[in-house]
Amino acid sequence: MATHSVTTTWKRKMQFESTNPSGETLLINAGAENGGEGAGLRPKAMMLASLAGCSGLDIASLIEKMKLDIEDFKIETSANLTEEDPKIYDNVVVEYHFYGNNLNETKLQRAVDLSVDKYCGVMEMFRKFATIETKTFFHKI
Template sequence: MKAQVKWLGEELFMGTSASGHTMILDANAGNLAPSPLEAVLISLGGCSSVDVVSILQKSRQNITGCQVEINGTRVDGVPALFEKIHLHFIITGSDIAAKHVERAVSLSADKYCSVALMLNAKVDITHDFEIITQ
């Protein structure tokens, strides 16, 4: 897997994946685009959500939506690394069993999500969920 990041000027950078997709990053506290650390949170949420949806679908749960709210806390110092990250999954649908959601979220965090597994060495990652019945 390869990628490229190009400086666009000021504090803007454009990342391009090997598949040709682009993403703008703003090193200036995310004023014009996500900051690199905001992109890490988004990547973690995306990676985990892919797993959770896939596992729930394979478990034949009738899900119609999955959203994850991510809250990262950084250490007070330089570099300001993430100390803690909490993921709150909001699963919508009908006839969804909490045990299946708990299992999907745990499997993602502990076994499948590459981003979470990379961050686990340095960051305390927690998660919970709620189910909204439609």
């Protein structure tokens, strides 16, 4: 069983620096409305980025294995934040956007489905506390 560890260090006021197991660092900060200075990422937004990144890495790998021809690919995530404390995401929408002239929509949708239903561990973690809706869009360029 693998264990992941990060170290998060207070940098004063409402800012922290966190390490990644690869040694990279990122800044975490509260918004101005919560006493922060806006430098760095917000913790809940990082959760959405982690969700998109996890699924995106799965799909990028499958695109390569399937030898699919795409020009660009992006994932947009949005989530509803509950009003009561602790505020959590209770509904998340993940939109997959593929761009290109020769998109194999069937195989691309298969890659999305494999990530969403089988491979993405972050997606599975989100399912423990939120309803997740996924949408796929194909854009000819």
